[in-house]
Amino acid sequence: MTPPLARPAAGPGAGAGRKNLMLLIQLRWIAVVGQIVTIAFVEWALDIRLPLAPMAAALAALAALNLVSLLRLKAWPQEVSNQELFLALTFDAAALTALLYLSGGATNPFAFLYLLQVTLAAVLLAAWSTWAMVVVTVACFGGLALAYRPLALAPGADLFELHVIGMLVCFALDAALLVIFVGRVSANLREGDARLAALRQQAAEEAHIVRMGLLASGAAHELGTPLSTLAVILGDWRRIPAIASDAELIADVDAMQAEVARCKAIVTGILLAAGEARGEAPAVTTMRAFLAEIVDDRRTARAVDALVYDDRFGDDVAIVSDSALKQVIGNVIDNAVEASPRWVGVAAERRGETLAITVRDAGPGFAPDMIENLGRPYNSTKGRPGGGLGLFLVVNALRKLGGAVEARNRPEGGAEVLLTLPLAALMLEEPTADGG
Template sequence: MGGDKTIITNLRRLTALRAIALSAYIGVSLWLADSLSGSALVFVVLGVVTTLISGWRARGSVAVGRREFFGHLLMDWLWLPPLLAFSGGAANPFVTYLLVPLTIAAATQPRFFAWLMAAISIAIYTGLMVFFPGVESGHGAHAGHNMSHASEGSDFYQHLIGMWATFTFSALLIAGFVNSMAEALRSRDRHLHKLRQEQARRDQVLSLGTLAAGTAHELASPLQTIGLLVEELQAQQQDFSEPVKDDLELLQQQVNLCKQALEQLKSRARDPAGSEELQSVAAFIERSLERWQLLRPDARFTLQQRGSNHQQARLPLTLEQTLINILNNALDASLAADIPQPVALDVDWSRDRLRIEIADSGRGLESENPTAESGGFGIGLILCKTALAQLGGKLTLTARKDVPGTVATIELPLENEHEEAL
């Protein structure tokens, strides 16, 4: 939408510039000749019509595309060349306005359109030079060159050729240099916008991390109390039925998982850079899935693995949590579907690369926030992307091809044994 607003703003500027140029032409013509010829008046009216059309489209009620804006630039060629032809030809000082649409195109359009506008401008000026030089008619600021004697007419033609060479050089310079500068500025703006987005994401992650640390500190005491109560109940479990004993065992497992999560959080706070040892990739995947199943007993999944069972790599703690977060999102999306299907995992790794595809059977990417389909908070995806970016990896979301659902793809470079030795 930001691009559309910029184009509309440029169209408004073009409309104002065209209105100023027409007003200046009419004012100068009336000052020099007290009237406009009939042919010139027709094309002045045509110029006014194009100005009104551009002004109407610049109201912003309907989006204006880049190609349409280029079409508005081309509208100047409907009235400007014939107006010059019938009012002095190439000798008319107003001929320099031919460079204005080119300059705007070079500053706002891609390189192809800038060079296309340059070619059109040079062709129009060349046509005016050949068919409407303005020598015999005596129009324009250079008319005095042909009033003395015949040799001065030849000098005037040489002067026009010099003007043509200057115009051509100016057009090529504008199309090349100005367009390159404009593209460099647009690239810088895109880079700055990306940096601002990354900084905003870092600030959000920092605030979430601060909140998580405070919450972990507050949860430690209640969790310890719950653990003691569960242990006391288990000491009296001979008085309970088997279903109650099973529930107590499950409750103890969940309490232990919560304690492990808090210990990992503390360990990560003490060692932000991480000091993970080399471990088997296959064992890491298996351990992560086991932990996920303990956290989500209702989880159903299928797993395909491709890679050596002996392959070892340095896998940070944040990767396990990131994987579990994405699995939770996929499971929530699948459970929210009309016909829930197991979460499909496809894990492929080599010596220096790990790729994990997690496919759910949810509604897909039709919603703006696919991570919040089942009432999620929508922050898991931000945290996962940030964590993977810090590890040199990335997370991408794509729609499944043949069935509804979303595929989350984790790609991460691996630090293996050989690199550790180096």
């Protein structure tokens, strides 16, 4: 079976208010089912006559509230406010009050379910809302002590025994709901902590990239002058008779001029990616030509026996040539060539509105900890200072463009890196009707 691809962690999820409302919906369904079971047990097992019609109406109101809450979550993407959660809990308290009024009032052991409402409020609501819920539940409990519908007990029924049974059932229901609620809240907190840790890691990586970008930009500025000086000196050497008449020396000078020209092109690319190149407009090209240029450039720059390019992109599209992306893809190919000088395979294809580039090699593959920590700085098996920055830059550069990087070891040996990028990040924007 093909091993799973490793990818960096995902981004933040839904808001806390929406999660809390969903949690209330789930608890309310459990409470409705529990109350139906309890009413049925009291009616038929304990032979206590209850006003089933009005009780059913109260439970139907709770179910209707759940349906409205689900519709609100689906139809409105806005965050759920504290006031909405407070109103929902107040409605729950009112429904519980109606059920208790119809079944003995404050003498009903299920009156202790008010504590569950206060617990939910203390965890989910702001401080003022929690105290307001305390006032609401105390007022409801006090009202039930003054006005309620007495239970119609069967002749000879032991009221104390029935009260103990009711307290046991109430305790079991209360404990089960609290365990479910606290467990879900704890899971939400752990998920929030994980998202916060991921955001902090991303911020640290981006700060690291900024520092590296500043250093690279400064180095590019500093290298411009000595490279120009070397180009002038090499041009002068070509005109020296002793060198011009020696074919071997002329070949060496030509090789040095080619390398200096390449260094100047790299420096220009760094400045262009940093937005510091002057007088150069963005180059318009096509996706297939852009990718073919990258592969051809890697074939020229790197010593590889076989760099196989499989163009499966399909219908071509016009794009703006992005020098940073060109460096990113070239970096992945360079890493593959370094690990597998005899063969590297590059494939490009279009998956809907996404560009997918797969780079394969026949080298030793990734170490398990490298796949686990994909994209972390200095995560490398090369054992040299600064190693591992290539994939770190690749992951973060693609993330900025809305893309992703995945890596795995191939079953037949070697490694595979998959780069995915939305085509919208590179494609030319169609002109609007007003020419904008």
